[in-house]
Amino acid sequence: MAAVLLTPPPHSEDLLTSTLMKKMNTPTLEQDVNVTVIGAVIAVVLVTLLSVIVLIIIYMYKNKGTYRTYEQRDTDPEGSVQMEDLPGKGEKEEYFI
Template sequence: MEAVPTPPPPRDDLTTHFMKNMATPSYQEDLNMAIIGGVIAVVFITLFSVVALIVVYLYKNKGSYHTYERPDADLNGSVEMEELSSKGEKEEYFI
């Protein structure tokens, strides 16, 4: 009869003392960590989206406003007013 070879004993130098004593997390702990990570990711994505929307809004509405005054380059308006008074008509002033 031949002797059945026995497997070699496990080598202790492949792992550290910390890894030998480390407990592997259970399924419930893995699930909790995944949920926490997902919530944190959603919060960061939401914050990034809100900041991006604010930047786009401020870029599109960068302080433009409308005035109802004539532009300074329109010199014809002042010339027309001077021509009206030079016709010799009497002007009336109400006080």
């Protein structure tokens, strides 16, 4: 008679995982810390850049600057209204459409 070799049943963990999951490498604690530090540095840099941009925009909005004109200042702000009230010389008015 031939001897029959009995194999034990597979563990339930072996049945639930695939060969891909068995080969997959889980990150170590050191790798997790490195990823966290890199993410934090990137976040701080982005927040700093956004803050600087907002401050520049606020500064530019508040300090619009001045410009010089070489025209004479109006002494009477209603001078143009007074000129319109002068009697006409009988000239025809033109209307542009």
